[in-house]
Amino acid sequence: MVGKPNVGKSTLFSALTLVDVPIANYPFTTKSPNRGVTYLRFNCVCRELGVKDNPKNSLCVDGVRLIPIQIIDCPGIVPEAHLGRGLGLQFLDEIRQASALIVVADASGGTDLEGNVVEPGTHDPVEDVRLVEKEFTEWLLGIISRDWPRIARAAEAKQASLAGEIARVFSGLGVDKEHVDAAIMRSELDEGHPTAWRREELRRFVDELRRLSKPIIVAANKADVPTAREGIKKLVEAGYETIPCSGEAERALRMAAERGFIKYRPGDRIFTVIDSSRLNPAQKRALDALAGFMEKNGGTGVQDLIDKVYLNVLGYIPVFPVEDPVRLTDRNGNVLPDVYLLKPGSGPRDLAYKIHTELGEAYLYAINARTRLKLSSDYKLRPGDVISIVSAAKRGS
Ligand SMILES: Nc1nc2c(ncn2[C@@H]2O[C@H](COP(=O)(O)OP(=O)(O)O)[C@@H](O)[C@H]2O)c(=O)[nH]1
Numbered sequence: 001m002v003g004k005p006n007v008g009k010s011t012l013f014s015a016l017t018l019v020d021v022p023i024a025n026y027p028f029t030t031k032s033p034n035r036g037v038t039y040l041r042f043n044c045v046c047r048e049l050g051v052k053d054n055p056k057n058s059l060c061v062d063g064v065r066l067i068p069i070q071i072i073d074c075p076g077i078v079p080e081a082h083l084g085r086g087l088g089l090q091f092l093d094e095i096r097q098a099s100a101l102i103v104v105a106d107a108s109g110g111t112d113l114e115g116n117v118v119e120p121g122t123h124d125p126v127e128d129v130r131l132v133e134k135e136f137t138e139w140l141l142g143i144i145s146r147d148w149p150r151i152a153r154a155a156e157a158k159q160a161s162l163a164g165e166i167a168r169v170f171s172g173l174g175v176d177k178e179h180v181d182a183a184i185m186r187s188e189l190d191e192g193h194p195t196a197w198r199r200e201e202l203r204r205f206v207d208e209l210r211r212l213s214k215p216i217i218v219a220a221n222k223a224d225v226p227t228a229r230e231g232i233k234k235l236v237e238a239g240y241e242t243i244p245c246s247g248e249a250e251r252a253l254r255m256a257a258e259r260g261f262i263k264y265r266p267g268d269r270i271f272t273v274i275d276s277s278r279l280n281p282a283q284k285r286a287l288d289a290l291a292g293f294m295e296k297n298g299g300t301g302v303q304d305l306i307d308k309v310y311l312n313v314l315g316y317i318p319v320f321p322v323e324d325p326v327r328l329t330d331r332n333g334n335v336l337p338d339v340y341l342l343k344p345g346s347g348p349r350d351l352a353y354k355i356h357t358e359l360g361e362a363y364l365y366a367i368n369a370r371t372r373l374k375l376s377s378d379y380k381l382r383p384g385d386v387i388s389i390v391s392a393a394k395r396g397s
């Protein structure tokens, strides 16, 4: 989660990580004040298949699978942060492995580029997003500039592969050769003559590389403020994948739910008051205002951020691997224990590798547990697939 100061990053972070459904085996090891765990929601297949599941790496609440996701709240970015202004951009090192960026903008237009409070509706939130894009790109440009003369010369003398060398410079950022090839193509640069690329062209290239390797979704935050309407429109018109949201509303709802005042699950479009006699007039008014906002916005939009960034922007495919395709269990008899997120275009073999390298190496074929039929070797996984991998080796024995 990135953005200029005062847009509501910490509020969103706090709302997203305020969860009362603890889970034991997080796949994450680092814990720090700005790292937390939130959940991606995906309709579980348990109901359709008529089974009671025993989730292991995730949770299943009322037929909705909750898949743990690590989220990082980054310090605010100010103009020229790449030159060291404000807190600089050193912290971007922390998000090297991030799959995507949630760029938080103040849709209400009530804060300037430095995060100072201004008259609502006077600042264009599109600038909030452009700021992050620009600073991130400049940061990448700074990284590659150091090695560029050497890389360009070596590639031109055919001593090294251009894409390979560039991918190596950015390897810690999750950039691969395919990203580099695509970025070269999109920026329409001459691959055979990199020593001739001017600085502006190199910048255009890393800008494309950023877009491809760290896709963004825009959190049009403070959508509860009346002036946000206009700001949201501008963000959409600028072509950004925009989710109108209110971190403050979501935080209030999750807290009220935790205290037992209301029934609300993240992502719900509405909430219900459990016992209105327990509420004082101020609490009643606050809840009424929240209900009014949610009706107009279709919920608070906060959970949508997580669901859409994974399922739409990144296009990840949730798949349920099972060892026994008939009972839908793992070796210990747990029904539909795990769900894995696979990159778009992945096949069953990719799933096997994701479960265990050995399983990938010994992979023979896969079975679709729904039909009990063997999948063709070029099958592409689909959301909600239940897959059994058949391998030559016996795992763990
Ligand atoms: N109206 C409104 N205010 C918000 C919302 N989210 C955050 N704020 C306010 O914006 C200010 C900055 O919030 P904070 O989370 O600290 O922003 P950060 O600097 O980006 O981490 C605080 O006064 C919050 O109460 C929201 O959804 N709606």
Ligand SMILES: [Mg+2]
Pocket: 009, 010, 011, 076
């Ligand atoms: Mg903050």
